[in-house]
Amino acid sequence: MTTQLPPGIQLEKIDDRIMTLNVGPQHPGSGHMRLIIKVDGDYIVSCDPDPGYVHRGEEKMAEYRNYIQNVPHLERPVIHDSSNILYPYCLAVEELLGIEVPERAKYVRVIAAELNRCIYTLYWLAIYGIFLGHSTMFMWPAGDRELFIDLLEAMSGARVTHAYLVPGGVRNDLPANFEERCLRQVDYFEKRLKEYQAVFYKNPILISRTEGTGILSRTDAIRLGTTGSVLRASGVNFDIRKKEPYDVYENLDFETVVMKEGDSYARSYVPYLEMFESCRIIRDAIRKMPKSGSVRTKLKPNPKGGNEEVYKRVESGRGALGYYVVSNNRPEPYRVKISVGSFRNLICMPYLLKGELLGNMPAVYWSLNYWPVEADR
Amino acid sequence: MSSENDKDGQPSETTAESSENAKSLSKEDAKKFYEEKGIDLSPDAPVKPRPIPPFEKSISDKVASKFGSKVTVDYVRESRIRISTKKEDILDVAHFIRDELGYDHAESVSGVDYPDSKEIEVVYHLGSYTDEKLASQVLTLATRVPREEIPNPGKDSSRMTSLREVFYSVEFHERECFEMFGVYFEGHPDNRRLLLPEDWADIPPFRKDFKIKGR
Amino acid sequence: MIKEFFNQDTAPHATNVLVGKLGEVLVRAVGKPLDMAINWGRIWSLWPVHLETACCSVEFGAASSPRYDVERFGIIEAFGSLRQCDLIVVMGTITRKMAPRLRMVYDQMPDPKYVIAMGACAITGGLYFDSYNVLPGIDGVLPVDIYVPGCPPRPETLIQGCMLLQEKIKRMKGA
Numbered sequence: 001m002t003t004q005l006p007p008g009i010q011l012e013k014i015d016d017r018i019m020t021l022n023v024g025p026q027h028p029g030s031g032h033m034r035l036i037i038k039v040d041g042d043y044i045v046s047c048d049p050d051p052g053y054v055h056r057g058e059e060k061m062a063e064y065r066n067y068i069q070n071v072p073h074l075e076r077p078v079i080h081d082s083s084n085i086l087y088p089y090c091l092a093v094e095e096l097l098g099i100e101v102p103e104r105a106k107y108v109r110v111i112a113a114e115l116n117r118c119i120y121t122l123y124w125l126a127i128y129g130i131f132l133g134h135s136t137m138f139m140w141p142a143g144d145r146e147l148f149i150d151l152l153e154a155m156s157g158a159r160v161t162h163a164y165l166v167p168g169g170v171r172n173d174l175p176a177n178f179e180e181r182c183l184r185q186v187d188y189f190e191k192r193l194k195e196y197q198a199v200f201y202k203n204p205i206l207i208s209r210t211e212g213t214g215i216l217s218r219t220d221a222i223r224l225g226t227t228g229s230v231l232r233a234s235g236v237n238f239d240i241r242k243k244e245p246y247d248v249y250e251n252l253d254f255e256t257v258v259m260k261e262g263d264s265y266a267r268s269y270v271p272y273l274e275m276f277e278s279c280r281i282i283r284d285a286i287r288k289m290p291k292s293g294s295v296r297t298k299l300k301p302n303p304k305g306g307n308e309e310v311y312k313r314v315e316s317g318r319g320a321l322g323y324y325v326v327s328n329n330r331p332e333p334y335r336v337k338i339s340v341g342s343f344r345n346l347i348c349m350p351y352l353l354k355g356e357l358l359g360n361m362p363a364v365y366w367s368l369n370y371w372p373v374e375a376d377r
Numbered sequence: 378m379s380s381e382n383d384k385d386g387q388p389s390e391t392t393a394e395s396s397e398n399a400k401s402l403s404k405e406d407a408k409k410f411y412e413e414k415g416i417d418l419s420p421d422a423p424v425k426p427r428p429i430p431p432f433e434k435s436i437s438d439k440v441a442s443k444f445g446s447k448v449t450v451d452y453v454r455e456s457r458i459r460i461s462t463k464k465e466d467i468l469d470v471a472h473f474i475r476d477e478l479g480y481d482h483a484e485s486v487s488g489v490d491y492p493d494s495k496e497i498e499v500v501y502h503l504g505s506y507t508d509e510k511l512a513s514q515v516l517t518l519a520t521r522v523p524r525e526e527i528p529n530p531g532k533d534s535s536r537m538t539s540l541r542e543v544f545y546s547v548e549f550h551e552r553e554c555f556e557m558f559g560v561y562f563e564g565h566p567d568n569r570r571l572l573l574p575e576d577w578a579d580i581p582p583f584r585k586d587f588k589i590k591g592r
Numbered sequence: 593m594i595k596e597f598f599n600q601d602t603a604p605h606a607t608n609v610l611v612g613k614l615g616e617v618l619v620r621a622v623g624k625p626l627d628m629a630i631n632w633g634r635i636w637s638l639w640p641v642h643l644e645t646a647c648c649s650v651e652f653g654a655a656s657s658p659r660y661d662v663e664r665f666g667i668i669e670a671f672g673s674l675r676q677c678d679l680i681v682v683m684g685t686i687t688r689k690m691a692p693r694l695r696m697v698y699d700q701m702p703d704p705k706y707v708i709a710m711g712a713c714a715i716t717g718g719l720y721f722d723s724y725n726v727l728p729g730i731d732g733v734l735p736v737d738i739y740v741p742g743c744p745p746r747p748e749t750l751i752q753g754c755m756l757l758q759e760k761i762k763r764m765k766g767a
Contacts, residue, residue: 025690026643026674026697032690052572053690054646057723060583064722073719079647079744123650126657142657149654159746160650222506225482225546236506244456244513311457311502311515313484322515324487324502339485339502346549373647376572573725574689582724590722 018045023361025053033372035349035365039358047353049346055376062336066302067093070333072163077340077374079160081120083112084316085338085374086165088323091246091312093167096305096327099297105169106247107289111182112155112164113314114278114285118189119148120317121271121278124369128268129200131362132209137200144192147185154178169296179286186279193275201269210264214352214364217262226348228319228341229274229369233259233266240315252284264360267367271317302331318342318369342375429453433514436478443473451519459517464537467520471501471543479508480516483540486550488558490585496521497535497558497584503544522560528580530559531568539565557583627765634678634704635758636666641677643697646684648711648744655747662747667754679706679757682734684744685713685720686727695733706761708753709736712743719743 005011017040024034034050058077062070074089075082087109094101101109122141129137149159154175156162164171200206216226221234231238239256241249257273259266305327313322319341326335345368352364430453437450437458447466451459462470474480484502491498501518505511525533539562540547551562552571559581562568570577580587644652655662667679674697686694698705709730712718717728730736737760740753 025693026641032644032646032649052574053687053693054685055572055687055689055725056646056685056720057582057589057725060587060589061720061723064589076647076719080650123653126653139658142653143659146654146657146659160744222481223545225484225544231506238506238512309459311517313515320484322484322502324485324500326489335487335489337485337487337500339487343549343553344484344546347546574687577688579724587724589724 017041021358031370031372033375035353035361037353037358037361042357042359044353044356044358044361047350049349051343051346051372051375053376054373058377059336059338062333064332066331067097067167067305067333068299070336071166072161074336074338075161075163077338077377078120078316078318078371080123081116081317082161082163083109083116083165084120084314085321085340086163087113087246087314087316088312088321089325089336090165090167091314092310092323092325093305095310095312096308096325097167097299097303099168099299101169101247101297102294104290104293105295105297107285108170108174108295109165110248110252110285111282111289112152112170114281115148115152115182117278117317118275119145119152121275122148124271124317124366124371125196125200125268128366131366132206134200134203134206137196140192140196140199144189147189151178151182151185154181166296168299169294171296173295182282182286186282190276190279193272196272201272207265209360209363210268210367211261213264213360214267214356214367215261215263216348216352218260220351221262224347224351225344226319227344228315228317229270230267230345230348231319232257233270234262235260240313240320244313246312246314248285248288249281251288252281254281254284264363264367267369271369304329304331305333313339316341318371318374319344338377340374340377341369342371343377345370346375427454430455432510433458436514436516439478440470440473443477444470451517456513457515457517459519461519461521464520464522467518467540468538468543471518471540474503474516474518475543478516479511480505480514481507481544483544483547483550484515486547486554488554488560488583490524490558490583491521492524492585495524495526497524497560499537499554499558499560501540501544501547524584525559528559528584530555530581531561533559535559536561536563538563541565557581559584631762631764635761638667638679638706638754638757639677640667640679640681641674641697641701643674643680643694644683645686645690645694646711646713648684648713651744651747651750652681652683652710655750657747660747660751662751662754665751665754665758674701677701678704679708680734681708681710681750682714682730684711685718686730686733687725688727689725691727691730691733694730698734704764706737706757707734708738708740708750708757710740710750710753711745712741715739715741 018038021037021039022034023037025032032053036048036050038045058073061073075086078085122145126138126141152162153159156164216234218235221231221236235258237256237258242256254277257270257277259270307329309326311322311324313320321341322339324337325333328334348368353361356364433453437453440448440460441450448460448462448470451461480503482504484504487500489498489500498519498521503516503518520537522535522537524535537560539551551565552567552569554560555562555568556570556573654660680698709715713720714730717726720726738753738757740749742749
């Protein structure tokens with residue numbers, strides 16, 4: 001059926017209605033990355049992520065430094081989760097060089113990793129809160145995070161970039177009275193976390209903005225190869241700490257948090273619940289830790305790896321984090337590849353944002369637990 | 378190393394002497410010096426015989442019996458299997474791995490440059506979420522593509538079939554591999570630049586012949 | 593002088609001299625207090641652009657957390673448009689892809705504008721001195737007012753940097 005239009009009037013073409021928006025790299029709603037978003041009215045038609053604004057060539061630099069020199073710069077991609085990003089590197093180098101780690105060091109590493117996971121999750125929660133316009137949720141986690149930072153500062157001497165985990169164990173032993181301090185902090189923090197529930201997770205504004213937006217089904221979560229909280233929020237029970245336990249995680253008492261909804265709310269709720277599990281792990285690790293002993297196996301000067309390759313992975317704040325290290329009888333690695341959770345979850349963005357309201361973009365984007373610096377490496 | 382540290386200190390007679398002594402250390406003295414400090418000088422990375430775990434062996438046997446001489450099983454270790462194949466066969470092998478063995482996603486796609494043998498290795502790390510038994514396993518699927526002396530990304534002979542049809546999750550990983558190594562993935566819908574600046578005019582940076590500043 | 597003023601031949605010239613002298617007196621009397629007033633206004637409303645460039649942004653976030661609370665020095669965490677901002681804190685590494693965008697952001701800001709280079713990467717390239725994609729410092733892209741060293745700088749260092757910037761603005765010419 002064709003209708004006769006009055007002269008001089010044309011029907012609007014679909015291409016004219018679509019507008020392209022550059023979200024980022026300077027935009028409060030996206031970190032150091034750009035999303036090229038096409039909108040039809042208020043609805044997102046397509047989204048093309050453009051990362052790489054913090055691509056610093058970590059993997060190339062690692063080929064020019066020896067195994068120990070690589071430690072400080074490899075923690076920089078996620079400085080607020082630096083224990084977890086160094087963890088698989090240490091595991092990989094230990095396997096390459098055939099180093100045994102002392103028993104106490106394994107527990108200390110787990111404690112450091114879990115403290116760091118709390119620090120990461122609190123920072124992420126603060127940002128998630130502020131981008132949904134919830135200022136209290138910026139201030140509370142940012143303030144509570146400082147207490148964990150104090151603990152790690154007492155352990156290692158630095159605020160965020162501590163390079164505490166090194167191949168062969170940890171850099172130095174725990175300070176005096178650390179266990180008591182840590183337990184006191186964990187007890188306080190658990191009480192505090194319950195208050196978050198009332199002010200943030202039961203807030204009707206948050207619920208209306210996040211519930212039902214950006215739904216990722218279980219099948220798609222598996223097909224897209226997502227990881228971490230995104231995967232567990234979609235109903236897949238997968239946590240490397242349980243499935244492929246490293247160091248002493250098999251002796252410790254904790255559970256994997258899984259939710260079935262797969263929307264932004266579930267994705268923001270899973271990391272929150274995991275902080276309770278982190279507290280349980282810390283408490284359990286302090287109880288089971290050997291009270292004295294060495295914490296570091298000394299490496300030979302300038303150690304050389306054999307002619308082989310290793311792939312090691314751990315569960316970080318953003319999901320599975322793997323290091324693929326190839327060595328060729330040299331003090332420097334031949335190739336280091338960092339497989340990071342943020343980069344793996346990048347593929348969700350065009351998928352989830354399609355058909356979503358533009359106003360829901362920050363709610364979906366930040367629920368993916370995405371840290372651009374890590375994704376770019 | 379110790380002699381260098383001594384030089385940095387106050388230039389007194391004792392330090393000067395000790396640094397001279399350290400310089401004139403013979404090989405045996407140096408060995409003794411390290412032994413006193415408790416540093417062991419035996420060859421690095423002791424080669425230990427690794428036991429071959431039975432479950433991993435059964436998986437690799439399935440692939441080996443299906444494809445015979447087309448695939449090579451490089452190693453079978455605890456939770457890690459590495460299989461390498463020719464680039465012509467990789468699509469069949471990948472289909473078999475997904476449909477018959479139950480691996481359902483790719484964790485990473487990495488390239489490794491081997492200028493001596495004029496090849497670039499493309500390594501897929503595959504994992505499984507659906508199969509409970511395979512949860513701890515990572516299967517490494519490797520293939521090699523020819524390497525050009527003077528690369529021309531997208532137009533030269535370093536190209537292989539994309540595995541995006543089989544493992545959807547490789548999309549961004551293969552884009553990264555294309556820009557960092559110049560390996561073109563045929564059948565990939567989106568072989569664009571991802572991380573590097575738009576005006577990057579140099580050779581792909583992760584190749585071994587790309588030197589970084591001052592090194 | 594008054595005689596000359598009424599002399600018809602030299603009148604225009606003399607008038608100019610008189611007005612010029614009066615102006616000078618006026619500038620001396622008003623200029624300094626005016627500068628002080630303008631600078632006082634600028635000091636207490638340093639609004640930074642929300643531009644996170646690398647990992648130092650974590651410590652920038654910590655600086656506005658309750659413990660450090662940078663807002664008490666009049667530096668407010670901004671979420672507005674960059675056309676309302678007058679401070680740009682370059683938080684860390686600037687890559688080759690980011691550099692043109694950084695300049696674009698700077699050019700869009702209204703005058704007067706101030707730049708703080710935060711972290712070793714923004715000052716010299718820092719840990720990434722030999723990386724192929726990192727600029728060796730941002731001096732080539734922007735005129736920097738204050739350098740805040742550290743990798744990453746502690747929030748206290750950043751706050752001190754901001755206070756130094758306030759000192760610097762106090763001594764600047766106002767209009």
